[in-house]
Amino acid sequence: FKVVKRPEAVVHISGPVRRPGTYQYRPGMRIRDLLSVAEGLLPDAQVFWKRAEIYRTGADKREQLITFNLKAVLDGEEDANIQLKPGDRVVIYREEEVRAPLTVTASGALQRPGTYKLTAGMTVKDLLMAAGGLREDAYSKRAELWRRTDGYLRQIITLNLDEILRDGKHDVPLQPFDELRVYRPDEISVPPSVVVRGCVQMPGTYEYAVGMHLSDLLAAAGGILPNAYRKRADLIRYDEGEERVLYSVDIERVLAHDPSHDLELQPRDELIVYSDEEVRTPHIVQIQGAVQRPGSYPRPMNMRVSDLLFQAGGLLPNAYTERAFLIRQHPNGVSKLVVINLDRAQAGDP
Incomplete structure (x- = not known):
């Protein structure tokens, strides 16, 4: 072994x-x-x-x-x-x-939107209470917390205010200059954003800025971790036909601002940074997205997609089952993007 x-x-x-x-x-x-x-x-x-x-x-x-x-x-x-x-x-x-008081901001469909002093241990729920609570026309199932990072970009954290107000289990501690945005149903739209996953300090969704490159996204996410695999990462992008296209880049050349690898980003781009173990160990598989327990799992012989879904606790109720994407890495470093129907996969379709 x-x-x-x-x-x-x-x-x-x-x-x-x-x-x-x-x-x-x-x-x-x-x-x-x-x-x-x-x-x-x-x-x-x-x-x-x-x-x-x-x-x-x-x-x-x-x-x-x-x-x-x-x-x-x-x-x-x-x-x-x-x-x-x-x-x-x-x-x-x-x-x-x-020197000036640390503050947080609440905007949108609230009784008293505005800027508030950040107190020790303050959370999103505390800010909602300080702002007088939600208005009747507020859409409570999706709000956004916009957070500063070390760079000029901001991280976008999606919140379900119903869950936060109901039991507090999903409450989020605030940081200086956080901005909570609460929308009306007719205002709900997904802001232009990009995503980074995997072996970085702060994986997540970040606001998109015109002219930003992969190196900007990595900087916003706090940089790569020491065990990140530096020779390749994968950028997934939607083309004009809404099909997902895979581009492989060299992380070292991205960080060196090599224009052939430090690609300019487009809205909805997703960067996946792998660890050394994920790339160099052929007996590990990874699952991300709308499953109960996303993460890395050992790959026994004859393992199928349905087996991996079972290990990950199954799909979330809101999972889109007609199409998922399998990124298969070959020993020569080439990656292949395979489209999978999860309904058929769970039914045992090979």
Whole structure:
């Protein structure tokens, strides 16, 4: 049998440090250790000492916000030097970023749309309450949270306000300058956007900007992870006939802004970045999209699409079953896009 190397656990740091970015996590790693790996703070930066933040994804996939006093960490106070966990994102601010009150905005079909002060632990539900709640004409099944990233693009997080208001399980902690957009039914439309999935720091949907390239999308997503496969990624694009077309690019050449690989994006483009394990291990398959448990799974002999769907917990109720796409990678590096009817696949059609 073949022993597969476990994917590296990572942590991320941004703000006025000498080397912001993503680093390998080490057991027992604390804030001061990460600052040391990032070569410390910039000497001329006016750092805001009283508050820095850790964004942590819990076991329930919800993001948690943890604050700490940066000066206390550097002064050696062990209680302030919080132990990190894999996937943590540490954010350090400059004085000018927090001199004015940190705010969040709520717009659209609300009783009191406007800009509100961001308080500790504030969530989307709290912002909805501060804005007086939804108007009668609000469409509550789909709202959007527009979030700043390290680059100039913004991440678009789709929300179901019914679920958030009902039990809070799907509530989302807010970050500085988040913008919640609540629409009326007649205003519902999907804004131009692009998607990045796989081995990046912050996979998800991002706003599309005219003239943006693959390198811009990777920057908005926080960059690739250390275990990303750099020799190829796949860009899926809709052509004029609404058929999906696959383009393969070299990630290293994308990051070097090689125009033959750092392609200009179009709305609805989807970039898939693979890990070393996914590309170099032929016994792993991956499933994404409208299934109960998207992710990577071992591939036994004679495995079929129906078997993979079963391992992933089955389709979600809103899954489109008439057409799905299988990206098959061959040993010579060539990928083939195969169209599958999921109804027939689940019925055992080979």
